[in-house]
Amino acid sequence: xxxxxxxxxxxxxxVAVAASIPVYSLLASRWVTSxxxxxxxxxxxxxxxxxxxxxxxxxxxxxxxxxxxEQYGSYILSGQYVDPYMDYDQPQFKDAQGNxxxxxxxxxxxxxxxxxxxxxxxxxxxxxxxxxxxxWQDWVTQLALQWNELGGVVTFCWHWxxxxxxxxxxxxxxxxxxxxxxxxxxxxxxxDLKAALADKSGVGYQWLMQSIDNVAAQLLVLxxxxxxxxxxxxxxxxxxxxxxxxxxxxxxxxxxxxxxKLTNEYGLHNLIWLWNAQDNDWYPGDEYVDILADDPxxxxxxxxxxxxxxxxxxxxxxxxxxxxxxxxxMSEDANLPSLNRMWRKNTKWLFFCTWDREVILKxxxxxxxxxxxxxxxxxxxxxxxxxxxxxxxxVLTLEQSQWR
Numbered sequence: 001x002x003x004x005x006x007x008x009x010x011x012x013x014x015v016a017v018a019a020s021i022p023v024y025s026l027l028a029s030r031w032v033t034s035x036x037x038x039x040x041x042x043x044x045x046x047x048x049x050x051x052x053x054x055x056x057x058x059x060x061x062x063x064x065x066x067x068x069x070e071q072y073g074s075y076i077l078s079g080q081y082v083d084p085y086m087d088y089d090q091p092q093f094k095d096a097q098g099n100x101x102x103x104x105x106x107x108x109x110x111x112x113x114x115x116x117x118x119x120x121x122x123x124x125x126x127x128x129x130x131x132x133x134x135x136w137q138d139w140v141t142q143l144a145l146q147w148n149e150l151g152g153v154v155t156f157c158w159h160w161x162x163x164x165x166x167x168x169x170x171x172x173x174x175x176x177x178x179x180x181x182x183x184x185x186x187x188x189x190x191x192d193l194k195a196a197l198a199d200k201s202g203v204g205y206q207w208l209m210q211s212i213d214n215v216a217a218q219l220l221v222l223x224x225x226x227x228x229x230x231x232x233x234x235x236x237x238x239x240x241x242x243x244x245x246x247x248x249x250x251x252x253x254x255x256x257x258x259x260x261k262l263t264n265e266y267g268l269h270n271l272i273w274l275w276n277a278q279d280n281d282w283y284p285g286d287e288y289v290d291i292l293a294d295d296p297x298x299x300x301x302x303x304x305x306x307x308x309x310x311x312x313x314x315x316x317x318x319x320x321x322x323x324x325x326x327x328x329x330m331s332e333d334a335n336l337p338s339l340n341r342m343w344r345k346n347t348k349w350l351f352f353c354t355w356d357r358e359v360i361l362k363x364x365x366x367x368x369x370x371x372x373x374x375x376x377x378x379x380x381x382x383x384x385x386x387x388x389x390x391x392x393x394x395v396l397t398l399e400q401s402q403w404r
Contacts, residue, residue, distance in 0.1 A: 035314050035317040035318040035321065036314055036317075038317055038321075039317075039346060040316070040320060040347055042346065044073070044320070044324060045072050045073025045074075045348065046073065048069060048072055048073075048325060048327045049325050049326060049327075050065050050066045050068070050069035052065055052272065052290050053273060053286065053287050053288060053289060053290055054269055054271070056269045057269050057270075057272075058223065058226070058228065058269045058270045060227070060228045060270060060404075061228040061270050061271070063228075063403060063404070064153065065228075065272055065290065067403035068327065068403070071350075071396065072327050072350050074394075075394055075395065075396045076339070076342070076348060076349055076350070076351060076352060076395055076396070077120075077122050077153070077350065077351035077395075077396050078120035078121055078122065078351070078352065078395050078396060078397050079120045079121065079122030079123070079124060079153075079155070079353030079354065080107050080108065080111060080120045080122070080123060080354050080356070080360075081107065081124035081125070081126070081332070081353060081355050081356035082102065082105045082107050082108060082123055082124065082125060082143065082356055083105065083106060083356045083357050083361075083372070084125060084126040084128060084129075084139070084140050085357075085370070086105070086106065086139075088100050088105075088139040088142075088143075092104065093105065100143065100146070101146070102143045102147050102150075103119065103150075105143070106361055106372060106373070107357075108120075108123075109374050110360065110361065110374060110375065110376040111386075111390075113376070114376055114383050114386055114387060115386065115387055115391070115397075116387075118391070118397045118398070118399070119152075119397060119398040120353075120390075120397060120398060121396050121397060121398055121400070121401045122152065122154075122155055122230070122351050122353050123143070123147045123152055123153070123154060123155070124156070124157065124332075124353045124355075124356070125140040125143060125144055125155070125157075126140065126156065126157050126158065126159055127156055127158040127159075127215050127218065128158065128159035128160075128161065128184070129175055130158070130211070130214045130215050130218060131160070131182070131207075131210070131211045132161075132174075132182070133214055133217075135174070135175045136175070138218060138221075140156075140218075141221055141222065144156070144222055144227060144229070145221075145222065145225055145227060148225070148226075148227040150398065151398065151401045151403075151404055152398055152401055153230065153401065153403065154222075154227060154229055155229070155230035155231075155331070155353060156229055156230070156231055157232045157233070157235050157331075158215060158232075158233050158234075158235075159242075160184055160211060160233075160234070160242075160243075160244065161175065161182035161183060161211075162182060162183065162184070162189055162191040162243055163182050163189065163207070164182060164183050164189045165189070166189070166190055166192075166203060166204055166207075167190065170203060170207075183243075184243060186240065186241060186242060186245065187241075189243055191204060191207075191243050192246075193243060193244060193247065193251070193254060194246070194247050194249075194250040196208060197250055197253055197254065197257075208254070212258060212262070216261075216262055216268060219231075219262070219268050219270070220266065220267075220268065222270060223268055223269070226270075228272060229270055229271050229272065230274055230291070230329075231271040231272060231273055231274060232276050232331055233258055234251060234254065234255050235293075236276060236277070236278050236295055237251045237277040237278065237282055238277050238278045238279030238281075238282050239278055245277075248279075248281065248282050252282065252284050255284045255288065256284055256285075256288060259284075259288045272290045272291065273288060273290045273291070274289075274290070274292075274293040274331055275289040275293060275322070276293040276294065276295065278294065278295065280319075280321060280322040283323070286323060286326075289323070289326065290326070291326060291327050291329055291350065292319050292320065292322055292327065292328045292329070293319070293328070293331035294315050294316070294318075294319040294329075294330060295331055295332035295333070296312035296315040296316075296333065297332070297333070297334060298335075310335075310337065310338035310341050311337050311338045311339075311341035311342040311344075311345055311347055312330065312337055312347070312349070313341070313347045316328055316347035317347060320347075327350045328349060328350060329349060329350040329351050329353075330350075330351065330353065332353055333353065333355065334354065334355055334359045335380050335381060336352065336354065336380075336381050336385060336386070336389050337349065337352060339389065339392055339394055339395070343394070354381075357372055358372070358377070359377070359380055360376065360377055360380070361374070361375065361376070361377055362375040362376070362377045
């Protein structure tokens with residue numbers, strides 16, 4: 001009885017805190033009624049589908065998907081995002097021959113130092129800025145090519161930029177720097193997705209098409225090199241903080257449009273589609289999704305709430321309900337999940353992928369506000385915990401990656 005009371009109090013606390021955050025207030029009642037008190041069946045892990053929604057998927061994409069399904073439920077793949085904003089032309093990121101080396105990135109550098117050389121299986125990269133090819137260096141594409149060559153798995157998100165003022169002359173739009181800079185945050189732009197989709201001759205729709213063309217060019221480079229991509233576009237939509245999350249119907253239209261154009265118009269068949277809207281009502285349909293994904297940050301970034309549900313059990317079960325026949329991945333995280341609790345609760349994420357920069361690196365106080373050092377920041381995960389996770393037999397690291 002005492003244990004039941006404590007559990008009930010914990011649930012009430014989570015919901016009470018969550019209720020003050022828009023996305024979590026939206027989901028809180030569903031979590032309590034449909035996720036907290038359900039259990040994932042053991043059969044889920046064996047029966048989760050390895051079938052890709054693209055019938056013309058490349059052999060590499062099919063092979064990676066099949067390998068992921070083989071690991072699912074027995075192991076969790078380690079993952080780490082790498083900062084896309086660094087100037088990888090600097091010598092500290094290059095090997096003795098002067099070639100960029102992803103292992104010398106700040107994030108992977110500190111992981112190797114702490115973990116005795118061990119590196120994650122999954123590396124996360126971000127196409128932010130690809131909308132402005134003249135102001136963007138394709139370091140992330142090069143890093144993805146190298147990580148694949150090393151035997152790792154590549155996942156990409158896309159912080160899709162739009163002009164802060166869509167009404168200004170397009171010649172004045174810039175990626176960064178002045179009052180006509182671009183943004184992905186809904187509060188910083190007057191870009192209206194619903195209006196843009198409704199007017200195919202308008203500047204907003206043309207911006208969407210141009211952006212898709214630019215990202216497709218980079219993804220084609222990867223396809224031609226035989227690199228499959230865990231592709232996670234339009235992420236965290238239901239949170240409402242990105243411009244693609246203002247309206248559910250507009251999001252669904254854009255997601256399906258993006259899928260159709262990349263697959264059928266650009267002929268990209270190396271993509272494994274991760275759906276990551278954070279709300280099952282925003283599910284676009286089985287024919288557009290290969291893997292379910294969630295970014296289970298604590299509500300309002302209240303880190304102490306991580307310990308209430310340290311394996312993110314409730315978030316796993318809620319996401320799983322979008323389609324119980326698909327695998328579930330932790331596409332972003334800050335606090336590493338509790339493996340023991342994950343196994344005890346039978347909510348075994350396919351992989352975790354810790355976010356980059358300020359989640360794992362100390363700030364460079366001589367270079368504010370965005371400077372970072374190649375020194376580990378233990379605000380989210382202690383060095384002891386990091387070593388324990390990367391050395392746990394249930395966690396796969398790069399040297400154990402055999403999908404190729």
